[in-house]
Amino acid sequence: MVLGFSIALIVFSLLLMLLVLMHKGKGGGLSDMFGGGMQSSVGGSSVAERNLDRITVVVGLLWAVCIVALGIMMKSG
Numbered sequence: 001m002v003l004g005f006s007i008a009l010i011v012f013s014l015l016l017m018l019l020v021l022m023h024k025g026k027g028g029g030l031s032d033m034f035g036g037g038m039q040s041s042v043g044g045s046s047v048a049e050r051n052l053d054r055i056t057v058v059v060g061l062l063w064a065v066c067i068v069a070l071g072i073m074m075k076s077g
Contacts, residue, residue, distance in 0.1 A: 001073060002070065002073050002074065002077070005054045005066050005069050005073065006070065008062075008066050009062070009063065009070065011065065011067040012059055012062050013063060014064040015059050016059050016060060016063055019052065019055060019056040019059060021052075023049075023052060023056070024049060028050060031046060043065065
């Protein structure tokens with residue numbers, strides 16, 4: 001069971017990093033340093049951005065659940 005949650009945590013971590021990097025920069029900060037401030041024709045519509053936000057929140061919640069579950073399992077076992 002611990003192995004399954006560990007693998008899920010690794011997968012969710014990599015997926016969460018990918019999803020966060022896919023978000024459009026809001027201007028200012030570190031995103032401008034790496035070219036995030038430039039206008040891009042690849043940038044999606046507002047519907048696509050909203051769906052990306054929702055997917056990122058769901059994956060983030062699943063990531064947090066995996067961490068809590070692993071902590072409980074390791075403490076009790």
